[in-house]
Amino acid sequence: MPTHAVNKNGNSKSAVRRHNEEAILKAAESVFAESGFRGATTGQIAERAGIPKPNLHYYYPTKESLYRRVVENIFNVWLQAANSFDDCDDPEEALTRYISTKMDISRSHPNGSKVWANEILHGAPVIQDYLETTLRSWTDGRIAVIEKWIQQGRMRPVNPRYLLYMIWSCTQHYADFNHQIDTLNHSVPLSDEQFAEAKEQVVDIILNGVGVVRSKPAA
């Protein structure tokens, strides 16, 4: 039942279309996270989205096009998080905010993070171009910023590149490996309090590790 169709020959999406595409994307993200690209079946995605399989192919012609959209989505979420790094020029605040934001994303978008991890793990067959363009230039920019901080004597001399990798791995670990973390937590997901403590620990160890004095001491 196409409502609100602003179409005719133009193409602003109908409400039905928006709703279905959204439901499919959400279902796809969780199924891809659970089973990987090849392990996921379009039938399962359709079922989880509450529509028959041919309807899914009506909106996303191929499994790969759907997968690509899912990966692009999580990449965009991360790009926005990256802003939390750029918004200020103080190493303590920038690092704290960046790490915190990435931890929050791991908490709120575990499936997206897993899909991303899976994609990289298997050699980034679909988003190689993003790595070579957007990610590469963002990384180089942030390295320059950190190097400046080091030259200003505001933090210890560390290789900024490996610092960034460390931040990425520590934070995403809480999404990608959450099953292991849960298992080691008596098979119960981390509570909000536990997660807050984990976040605080990551921030604390890294900031101390790079010699940034924290004005607001460890909670």
Added chain:
Amino acid sequence: MPTHAVNKNGNSKSAVRRHNEEAILKAAESVFAESGFRGATTGQIAERAGIPKPNLHYYYPTKESLYRRVVENIFNVWLQAANSFDDCDDPEEALTRYISTKMDISRSHPNGSKVWANEILHGAPVIQDYLETTLRSWTDGRIAVIEKWIQQGRMRPVNPRYLLYMIWSCTQHYADFNHQIDTLNHSVPLSDEQFAEAKEQVVDIILNGVGVVRSKPAA
């Protein structure tokens, strides 16, 4: 051509068998790492091992039994690495050795690490029992050791559990995400020198982060 058969009704493995099982395991590890469990095909594994597909099923009846062996293998490699933590009672040396060893494993067994990551990512369908038994008890033991060090004032008070997660993620990242790391390194794998620097950075930031003074300062 069965040689050295010490069999008859006994069952010490023939040389052919040993050789083939080894080749299959190695091929399987790389294919599973590239494509995940579902994405890997027994045909591809057989081809990479240089044997026809039915021969693979002669040694490993099902794809899942083969996969399980691959996962068990990498888990055992890690368990051995875990010893580097236990062999001494000095936080500086124990942490340095443990981190270094884990980094070395990421360098020497990237495929195994990827298979493990993939397994956890998808909810550990095959090795859940290892997580609940061996890994859980090892972790608890190491937490106790770290807590002791903290009480002795030999390192800052951090939550040992999240410190361990941090070490795991930072080190395994260099295997699991090596494609991303290579891409950000002008699409060239890290040289031995670069990897050594990365290792040094991880050790350096974490030891400083937990307030362990390094007797042998950053190289």
Added chain:
DNA sequence: CTTATGCTTGACCATGTGGTCAAGATCAGC
């Protein structure tokens, strides 16, 4: 030699799955 055992392999099958199709439903605008 013969025989038993271990190993190899081309041909084959059953199943699951990505994707198609064509007929039908629903709705906006006239």
Added chain:
DNA sequence: GCTGATCTTGACCACATGGTCAAGCATAAG
């Protein structure tokens, strides 16, 4: 209510793939 566009769906197909089978090889031992 008619028309054209958008959306829905049961039935279907082509193909990949895990796994089997039975016949054939190689080797060690008698």
